Amino acid sequence: MRMAEIVAGAVLATSAAGVAQGTSDPLRVWVGNPDAAAVHAWVQGHLDEAARLEAQLLAVKGPRTVENTLAPFDEATRALDTASSGPSLLNNASPKKELRDVAQIEIQRVGKAGDELSLNRAVYEALRAVDVSKADAPTKFYMEKTLREYRLAGVDKDEATRNKVRDLQDKLTGLALRYQRNIAESVAHIEVKDVAELEGLPADYMHRHPANAEGVITITTDEPDYRPVMTYAKSTALRQRLFAAYNTRAYPVNKDLLLEVLGVRSELAHLLGFATWAELATADKMVGTPANVRVLIDELDKAARPAAAKEKAELIAFAQSKDSSITEIPEYSSSYWTEQYKRATYGFDSQSVRSYFPFAQVQEGVLHAASRIFHVSFVPAKDAEVWDPSVTVFDVTDGVAPGGKKLGRIYLDMHPRAGKNKWFNASTVVTGKRDVALPEARLNGNFAGGEAGDPGLMQYADVVTFFHEFGHMMHGVLGGHQEWVGIGPFSVEWDFVEAPSQMLEEFFANRAVIDTFAKDAKTGASMPKELFDKMVKADAFARGISIERQLMLANFSLTMHDRAPQTVDLDALLHEGYVKYAAFTEAPENRMYATFTHLMGYSSNYYTYMQSKVIALDFFAQFDEKNLLDGPAAMRYRKTVLEPGGSVSANTLVKNFLGRPQSYDAVRKWINEEFAAPVK
Ligand SMILES: [Zn+2]
Structure with a gap:
């Protein structure tokens, strides 16, 4: 103990x-x-x-x-x-x-x-x-x-109203559960009769999908079946068929449920004195009002639109060079052509960097980088009792020198095992409170490795995820020393909470940071400059398109909640979104709102990801690119953004660090990075 x-x-x-x-x-x-x-x-x-x-x-x-x-x-x-x-x-x-x-x-x-x-x-x-x-x-x-x-929550209202509020909330909980369950129970599949239709898919995928006695191969709409087909399958007809099966799951049953949810939310908002659900749902966020969400969407649209148009033109020209009949790229072909374009243009194969990212080295690299950035030390707590022997524990102490004041503890639970959840996230283990309890946080990962003899070679995206989650961990440990637990780090506004994590992601694209740990697992050689450049370039491609897609979803989630529910036509709203924001042509059979689970948890507030991203990039732009790990911005960031936890509003945190409200300059620069220098 x-x-x-x-x-x-x-x-x-x-x-x-x-x-x-x-x-x-x-x-x-x-x-x-x-x-x-x-x-x-x-x-x-x-x-x-x-x-x-x-x-x-x-x-x-x-x-x-x-x-x-x-x-x-x-x-x-x-x-x-x-x-x-x-x-x-x-x-x-x-x-x-x-x-x-x-x-x-x-x-x-x-x-x-x-x-x-x-x-x-x-x-x-x-x-x-x-x-x-x-x-x-x-x-x-x-x-x-x-x-x-x-x-x-309506607690100040009279008893009859409070009872009504409670009934409506119970109803919403029940509807959301049914919506989720319908998705879980609605795995669809398609049948492939000619194996030639699977051309382009990796060998291990083919191995996992043998034909039955009649020569038929079954492909389901589960992610491990779905994603590779959309990314690698050469057959447009196959991608189109699977896309349609995937995007009509739980339809029409969840369309009806969603419309019912919109009705109940609207009624609840009226009871609590708001004109629409979107007004209620933004009242305690940084943005404060749906009108400010519109400002965010419009500003980001301005920042991303020129880049998205350029990317789209490049993709179409590339696709045309392979098939002269192509004039537009339908959504079910977007991943395929993006992958082909990246391979041809950057010569980058995501498999080729894995040998530089063996798990143990990456973990050491993340701890080392975080130690220098945040001026803390990670001291192995070898005697700490854990729930599984694979979990490693570190005490976090103040300062890069050993022996500093103890600030908290982190548990790294990094590899998959039977019964463990399949996600990546950071969570509170012990809620910190000044002079009462030190904060403790746990990183739940499902990274490669963890078995004897397996170096756990990681994908690029997994290393980014590690940095992301570690951003949450540092927020939890450094911000968990408030006078009250109710103003702890994760009580901060919902549209800010992903800023510290997305900020730390950016460190990974820096050569000096990568050089501290990216060494070939066998030879120990550093990652060659050429490979590093390709990796960063390939990652930067199509940011305009992907921001526009996020805006389409943010706009969709807001728009269905900012008007009278009986006037909402989901198919028409989705169609308008495609016309306004999407780089790829809409597939008319798309009913994605029947499986868009964020509509239950985030309701009108899908924009929160984008809001946090804008702030994260603005924060990162304050660091000196030439001296990321040791410059003065890091300590200022720790003091003004992380350490106050939720003791002031997030808008104040932003102003205290930036000296002004958030701006869109950094995100605009980030979107256009792909055009900044010629490919080497
Ligand atoms: Zn996160």
């Missing part, structure tokens, strides 16, 4: 609430090798603690203060965070099925308790009665933000 960094009070409180035998650590559920019953009891201990703190704050007689009301509220929030982080980790990463199963049930239980607190009228009234006029700025900010969240 490691609890030197936890004040005795917090530990005693949790222990008093009853930590089960089997889990010997109040903040780290996996420690002590618990069984399912012990996990349940561990969660219950934290839920009891949250309930006790809530009762304590409601029982206050006399004037309400930060100490007697906000402080227990924040501790209740921390107890719920802990109750949620534990089972979330087990559900995603425990090698034991028994624990993953119990964790799913516990997550729902904690979710209910969280809803209860965040919809509690008495708690809202108690917080509202606190006098914060003499409190410090972060405390005032915390209070304002919390009260606004309560109001956006």
Whole structure:
């Protein structure tokens, strides 16, 4: 057990609430090798603690203060965070099925308790009665933000309205689950009768798709089947057929569900005093209003349109040189021609760089780069107990010299294994709070390697992902030292949270950074300059087209939510988007909205990716390209953007670092990088 960094009070409180035998650590559920019953009891201990703190704050007689009301509220929030982080980790990463199963049930239980607190009228009234006029700025900010969240959830409304809000929210949850389940259950397939139709696909793909006794090959709409066909198959007819099967999954059932969702969201927005759902959904974001999302879309469109037109012309000319009958590129041929163009123009084969990216070297390179950029050290915590022996743990200490003040801890859980989730993400393990608990974060990866004898040669895109997720990790560790957990790093506005991660991605395209770790796995030779240039050039191609595609999706998601739902014609909106933004011609059979899962989680706010990207590139432009790792911008970035966590608004974070609001100059330059210098 490691609890030197936890004040005795917090530990005693949790222990008093009853930590089960089997889990010997109040903040780290996996420690002590618990069984399912012990996990349940561990969660219950934290839920009891949250309930006790809530009762304590409601029982206050006399004037309400930060100490007697906000402080227990924040501790209740921390107890719920802990109750949620534990089972979330087990559900995603425990090698034991028994624990993953119990964790799913516990997550729902904690979710209910969280809803209860965040919809509690008495708690809202108690917080509202606190006098914060003499409190410090972060405390005032915390209070304002919390009260606004309560109001956006309708907690300040009369009881009949609150009941109606709850009904509509339950209805939305149910509809979203059905939408997702319909997608999961709607795997389609096509049949290929002539093996010649699969020309262009890699040998391992052919090997995985043998013909049956009748000579028929079946290809499903699952990603590992779908992507290679769209990228490599020479047959246009095959790509068109599979594209149609893929983009009509869960149709028409999910079209009807989506229209129902739009209706319920609109009703909910009206109840809460907003004209449209888009107004409600942007009210607590950096942008603030749907009109500002339009500004973002229009500005980015201006920045990307000239490049997209040039890229499109180049692609069509290239396709014509191979097939003179081609005048347009339909969407189902876009990946194929882009891949062919990159190979022919840059001579770059994504397989050719893998030997320079063996996993262990890349990890060392990322840690080394992060250490220099953020002025921290990563000290192996070899005695730390982990949930799987493959997980490595580092304590993060301040300064590049050893022996600095401990700032937090990171867990690197990097390779696939049975039962582990298939994604790449960073998540909170221990919620940090100044003088109470140090932040701990976990990187969930599914990178190559991890088996004895396998060097784990990584793809270019995987290395970028590693940098991306590490950006989240540093945000979590450096920003997790606030006075209150409610203003921690991941409480920052949703349209900002991907900025620190996308910012770190940019470091990877820098020669000096790559040189620190990209060495051939067998010979130890550095990556040749020519190969590096090709890699960077190939990566930079078609940024205009891809930004325009993102804008099409952002516009689609916004437009269906910023008007009366009965006037929404999904097919017409999709068609308008293609005409306005897409480089490739629309396939008339496309019903992608039936499988566009972001419409459930992000609703009208698909733009958030683009907003974070604009900021990330603007941030990165402040660094000295010649001295990326050691220049002064990095420390200023740590102090003004990462360390404040969510204690000020994201617009303030941006202004504090840039000295002005975000601009579109950096993103424009980034989009046009491909045209900046001749290919070597
Ligand atoms: Zn991310």
